[in-house]
Amino acid sequence: MCGRFTLTSSGQELAQRFELGEVPTLAPRFNIAPSQDVAIVRQPAGTAGRLLELRRWGLVPRFARDPRIGNRMINARSETLHERRAFRDAFRKRRCLVPADGFFEWRRRGGVAQPYYIRRVSNGPFAFAGLYEHWEGPEGACVDSCTVITTDANARIRAVHERMPVILDPAAFALWLDPAVDAAERLAPLLAPCPDDWLELHPVSPRVNDPTWDAPSCIEPTAELQGSLF
DNA sequence: CCAGACGTTGTT
DNA sequence: GTCTGG
DNA sequence: CCAGACGTTGTT
DNA sequence: GTCTGG
Numbered sequence: 001m002c003g004r005f006t007l008t009s010s011g012q013e014l015a016q017r018f019e020l021g022e023v024p025t026l027a028p029r030f031n032i033a034p035s036q037d038v039a040i041v042r043q044p045a046g047t048a049g050r051l052l053e054l055r056r057w058g059l060v061p062r063f064a065r066d067p068r069i070g071n072r073m074i075n076a077r078s079e080t081l082h083e084r085r086a087f088r089d090a091f092r093k094r095r096c097l098v099p100a101d102g103f104f105e106w107r108r109r110g111g112v113a114q115p116y117y118i119r120r121v122s123n124g125p126f127a128f129a130g131l132y133e134h135w136e137g138p139e140g141a142c143v144d145s146c147t148v149i150t151t152d153a154n155a156r157i158r159a160v161h162e163r164m165p166v167i168l169d170p171a172a173f174a175l176w177l178d179p180a181v182d183a184a185e186r187l188a189p190l191l192a193p194c195p196d197d198w199l200e201l202h203p204v205s206p207r208v209n210d211p212t213w214d215a216p217s218c219i220e221p222t223a224e225l226q227g228s229l230f
Numbered sequence: 231c232c233a234g235a236c237g238t239t240g241t242t
Numbered sequence: 243g244t245c246t247g248g
Numbered sequence: 249c250c251a252g253a254c255g256t257t258g259t260t
Numbered sequence: 261g262t263c264t265g266g
Contacts, residue, residue, distance in 0.1 A: 073237055075239080162240090
């Protein structure tokens with residue numbers, strides 16, 4: 001799955017990769033966690049242009065009475081998107097890209113959870129497939145939120161974890177973002193595990209476990225944690 | 231009909 | 243154990 | 249995802 | 261809002 005990621009690329013790199021107009025450089029983030037604001041790229045209905053904006057990570061369905069439900073909607077399974085009530089409408093009409101330049105997965109063995117950092121071999125920004133939603137509560141409260149779609153891990157990632165985020169081929173961005181497209185049979189093929197050779201991974205310090213620790217040390221390679229001696 | 235969920239992951 | 247917050 | 253709380257009453 | 265479960 002995907003519960004932490006990084007975004008450190010410059011505004012220029014993001015603008016180039018996602019075919020955006022001028023984008024301000026965001027503060028580099030080495031430990032983006034659920035409930036925090038994340039950048040997304042979307043194409044509003046009735047337009048041909050893309051825009052980058054910030055949204056809360058953890059999708060709050062329109063029908064939610066309590067927006068805290070979003071804390072448990074940080075991922076959506078690609079296999080069941082089309083039938084889940086919480087995601088179905090967003091899958092048809094509100095798809096987005098979630099720019100990232102790496103993500104974390106934890107390998108559990110015995111009592112030890114070893115975090116790994118995973119990034120592109122070519123080491124630049126890429127896109128998770130995502131969905132977004134707009135929620136309005138009583139008294140004018142509103143939340144603009146998003147979620148990251150998951151799929152089976154590819155062979156390389158499977159050494160660490162059984163699931164991984166969907167990473168879209170840039171050639172698929174236009175179709176994925178087009179709000180006029182709502183044919184599940186055209187979109188489903190995009191939601192596959194990315195090729196093994198796109199990604200590389202290395203173990204990192206468990207400092208990344210603390211969602212308030214946001215520093216370059218989150219992604220520096222380290223030795224594997226030692227398991228319990230007992 | 232009404233009430234209650236609406237989700238994923240991992241672990242057992 | 244389960245939920246909330248980051 | 250992980251970390252940290254998980255509760256009420258009364259008093260200041 | 262819509263579906264599932266009772």
